[in-house]
């Protein structure tokens with residue numbers, strides 16, 4: 001994969017240096033995309049660890065100090081922290097700077113960051129469709145975004161030059177870039193990511209509550225299906241709590257459809273409608289094949305994942 005190298009921004013501020021913030025810093029360094037990378041996190045422990053790992057040039061306890069003179073500011077905190085951090089940095093933003101984020105929900109980012117962005121500063125929400133179930137500064141790695149999509153959702157009337165620069169930046173991090181309406185993004189992600197995570201959290205929760213099967217049996221005999229769900233259900237609780245609280249409408253809409261379809265499957269099993277089950281499973285197998293063909297996953301066993309890192 002060829003990625004652009006050479007500086008796009010002089011100073012980039014990362015508000016949050018966990019999996020996504022740290023990965024952005026590593027990928028920026030790989031491509032020399034910024035002369036200075038400033039980081040901020042709210043706990044002393046995370047700031048200390050980020051400092052030790054050395055992926056930022058400077059680490060700040062005060063987010064205002066991190067964003068001072070920055071050309072690009074990226075919110076990499078959980079979505080629930082956006083409003084508070086946006087209010088804190090607003091007075092220190094430089095005219096002409098770009099403010100963006102990596103939050104998994106875009107309407108909430110617009111609602112919580114948008115009102116704090118001063119005139120003369122460009123606000124372009126974003127969402128890299130890349131991640132792992134790990135979190136914190138140690139989880140970051142430079143290749144996280146390689147070949148993955150990054151969706152930008154610029155509100156109507158956003159400066160085109162600013163959008164071009166941000167898109168170029170994400171290409172430099174290894175991503176492919178797509179522009180989308182924020183509301184549409186939230187419904188697309190509800191079906192491709194948010195509801196699947198909810199299903200994983202639910203099935204793992206159900207298995208651990210079953211009276212006829214002991215916890216140790218669940219762990220000992222965990223077959224492919226359940227084991228794969230547990231990987232997703234190990235995702236960061238704060239991040240995912242915030243996703244569901246902030247994409248409520250779209251998630252509830254998709255869940256409604258999901259419940260109807262599940263009832264249909266329940267009926268098919270009860271009445272022995274094998275043909276219906278076979279047809280559905282054949283259709284879903286083709287979807288899996290299209291994802292592999294599109295380069296969004298590998299057909300290798302264990303999905304080709306390095307289980308230690310991803």
Ligand code: NAP
Pocket residue numbers: 015016017018019020021040041042043044046047076077078079081084085102103104105127128129130131132133134135136137236239
């Ligand atoms: P993470 O590893 O838990 O990192 C979160 C970072 O935000 C930490 O540095 C944390 O600092 C900081 N933070 C939390 N609350 C804060 C606050 N109130 N003020 C300042 N800093 C705060 O999370 P992540 O996986 O990188 O996720 C970050 C964002 O990326 C989320 O909005 C998420 O929706 C989005 N995203 C995640 C994935 C994924 O798969 N993980 C994929 C795409 C997008 P402390 O450690 O000090 O709390």
